Amino acid sequence: MVHQSSILDKEHAELLEQLEDASLKNNGVSELFKEMHSKFLVHLAKENETILPLLSYVKAVSDGKVIGEDQNYINAGEKFRKDYDKMVSEHRKMRDLIGKVEEKLKVHPNAQLSRLVGFLLEHIELEEEFLYPSARMAAKTIRLEHELKGMAVR
Numbered sequence: 001m002v003h004q005s006s007i008l009d010k011e012h013a014e015l016l017e018q019l020e021d022a023s024l025k026n027n028g029v030s031e032l033f034k035e036m037h038s039k040f041l042v043h044l045a046k047e048n049e050t051i052l053p054l055l056s057y058v059k060a061v062s063d064g065k066v067i068g069e070d071q072n073y074i075n076a077g078e079k080f081r082k083d084y085d086k087m088v089s090e091h092r093k094m095r096d097l098i099g100k101v102e103e104k105l106k107v108h109p110n111a112q113l114s115r116l117v118g119f120l121l122e123h124i125e126l127e128e129e130f131l132y133p134s135a136r137m138a139a140k141t142i143r144l145e146h147e148l149k150g151m152a153v154r
Contacts, residue, residue, distance in 0.1 A: 008052065008131070012044055015123060018116050029104050029113065036097050036120070043090045050080035050087075051127075054135040057142065074146055077139030084136070091124045 019040055022033035053076035060067055067073070080087075098117045105114055 006052070006055075008055070011123060012047075015120060016040060016044070018119070022113060022116060027110060027113065028108050029101050032097055032101050032104070036094060036101075039090060039094060039097070043087065043094075046079075046083055046087055047127075050076050050083060051131060051135045054080060054138040054142075055131065058134055058138050073138075073142050077142045080135055080139050081143075084132070088128065088132075091128060094120070094124060 016037070019033055019037040023030050023037050053073060057067060057073050057076075098121060101113065101117050105117075
């Protein structure tokens, strides 16, 4: 299984860079951005182990490629299944931090930081509305294929 760079990788890199930049500035919300950056790094590690391989599986299948029983896909699916609730909870925590930043930005407006929190919220929504359901379906499909192959061997 080869994980190729994707739009999602680029978006993650851009968000990380912008969160880090915001955390380094003395802008009244830098501590909140430091916390967001730290949480985002941990969250991305989980996504890189689960979501990205599962989405690469979806892409390969949709392109008509035959996918053999790849243990990496199976592992990614099982890890995502186990980590799903925690990953959604991490999104909730990030939304809480964003809410705190937005409150502070009402008092001290900053267009660049407002765009950043908007970008981050859109990213979270995109993941929860499209990417996570796609990854869940891929994980279920991979698990079912694996179980069916096991049954056929018996």
